[in-house]
Amino acid sequence: MNNLNLKKLKLRNFRSHKSLDLDFYSHFIYFSGPNGVGKTNILEAISLFSPGRGLRGANINDLIKNNSGKLWDLFSIFKVSNILIEIEIGLDDKGRKNLRIDGKKKPLIYLTELFKIIWITPLMDRLWIGGSSDRRRFLDRLVMNFFPKHAKNCIIYEQALKKRNLLLKENEKDLAWFLAVEKQLALIGYQIDKYRREVIELLIEMQINMKYQGFLPILNIELDTQPIKSSEELLEEFQKSRQSDLKAKRTLVGPHKTDLLVSHSVKNIQAKNCSTGEQKSLLLSFFILSSLAISKKFGKPPIILLDEIVAHLDKENLSIFLQQLININAQIFATGTDIKNLEILPCNIQSYSIDWSENNSKVLLNKN
Numbered sequence: 050m051n052n053l054n055l056k057k058l059k060l061r062n063f064r065s066h067k068s069l070d071l072d073f074y075s076h077f078i079y080f081s082g083p084n085g086v087g088k089t090n091i092l093e094a095i096s097l098f099s100p101g102r103g104l105r106g107a108n109i110n111d112l113i114k115n116n117s118g119k120l121w122d123l124f125s126i127f128k129v130s131n132i133l134i135e136i137e138i139g140l141d142d143k144g145r146k147n148l149r150i151d152g153k154k155k156p157l158i159y160l161t162e163l164f165k166i167i168w169i170t171p172l173m174d175r176l177w178i179g180g181s182s183d184r185r186r187f188l189d190r191l192v193m194n195f196f197p198k199h200a201k202n203c204i205i206y207e208q209a210l211k212k213r214n215l216l217l218k219e220n221e222k223d224l225a226w227f228l229a230v231e232k233q234l235a236l237i238g239y240q241i242d243k244y245r246r247e248v249i250e251l252l253i254e255m256q257i258n259m260k261y262q263g264f265l266p267i268l269n270i271e272l273d274t275q276p277i278k279s280s281e282e283l284l285e286e287f288q289k290s291r292q293s294d295l296k297a298k299r300t301l302v303g304p305h306k307t308d309l310l311v312s313h314s315v316k317n318i319q320a321k322n323c324s325t326g327e328q329k330s331l332l333l334s335f336f337i338l339s340s341l342a343i344s345k346k347f348g349k350p351p352i353i354l355l356d357e358i359v360a361h362l363d364k365e366n367l368s369i370f371l372q373q374l375i376n377i378n379a380q381i382f383a384t385g386t387d388i389k390n391l392e393i394l395p396c397n398i399q400s401y402s403i404d405w406s407e408n409n410s411k412v413l414l415n416k417n
């Protein structure tokens with residue numbers, strides 16, 4: 050397995066951290082400390098080494114440390130296939146996120162070629178009971194790891210959808226306008242549906258080969274719509290739906306309506322109807338399958354960020370879950386309010402205590 054890990058991280062004027070330098074030597078790094086001291090902020094900083102807005106989905110200007118008067122900047126050294134690479138992320142003078150690799154400017158999408166970063170946050174505890182758009186976004190983010198083109202496809206589709214909805218609202222009579230937008234929607238929509246299904250197939254394949262799952266349930270994973278066979282088929286669907294869409298003033302069919310359905314296979318119960326603890330274990334099973342699939346497809350494990358995952362998990366189940374990720378040799382960054390939760394783990398943990406003093410986060414490396 051190719052060696053991949055984050056060796057060094059420097060945060061400058063990033064949220065609660067004015068200046069923080071960390072050197073990592075372990076595959077399991079744990080940040081503990083009371084509420085509000087800046088633990089999640091560190092994971093958020095790492096998550097920004099992937100395209101997009103990071104694990105909170107925050108506006109990049111909100112990341113600037115209050116009253117610092119300077120822009121935020123993140124510097125890192127990653128070891129990718131035994132080569133050390135310096136990667137810097139920051140804001141340019143137009144307020145856009147930019148990337149430098151070994152001092153040279155690169156497009157952000159280039160990061161996905163180097164490594165994949167995936168995460169679980171407390172917000173995801175509501176994934177199965179929330180609206181379908183949250184689950185679509187969750188799935189699409191995963192799909193982007195496998196097919197970087199999916200990110201652009203989703204943006205183009207959203208833009209075209211807005212155009213069509215505007216035509217519907219304005220009751221546009223010129224059918225040529227509709228046809229032009231629908232053709233674009235159909236072309237991109239077909240690819241979006243195809244990539245989503247290919248990733249779901251991969252997850253299912255991982256599950257078939259998985260040996261020991263402990264408390265982690267076997268999942269049924271599917272989309273709630275039939276596969277789109279071709280862009281022509283989707284175009285026909287948009288055209289057929291035009292009359293009802295005109296009444297509703299929005300587009301009622303297409304991959305932007307698709308929901309990700311996950312159920313507990315043994316109990317045959319939809320995730321949304323499972324208990325709180327069961328919903329968490331469904332999420333963790335899904336996450337493990339995603340990590341395994343990335344590891345298998347790209348020959349190296351993803352970097353994993355676990356923000357406060359202990360809620361609703363007893364020690365034994367936490368250990369079973371983490372062991373699955375340790376087995377694929379993934380580097381894991383986790384946060385929690387108590388270090389004791391991780392005492393049972395067999396691997397070498399690098400742990401930090403974080404506190405708050407003089408209006409700044411103070412990070413201390415614990416001695417083993």
Ligand SMILES: Nc1ncnc2c1ncn2[C@@H]1O[C@H](COP(=O)(O)OP(=O)(O)OP(=O)(O)O)[C@@H](O)[C@H]1O
Binds near residue numbers: 083085
């Ligand atoms: N732009 C910013 N400038 C300065 N401080 C900020 C900024 N954005 C957020 N913060 C502060 O960062 C702190 C939150 O940090 P973070 O979410 O990392 O805490 P945490 O240690 O994960 O806490 P919890 O245990 O509650 O999850 C808050 O005190 C918040 O006010």
Ligand SMILES: [Mg+2]
Binds near residue numbers: 088089384
């Ligand atoms: Mg937090």
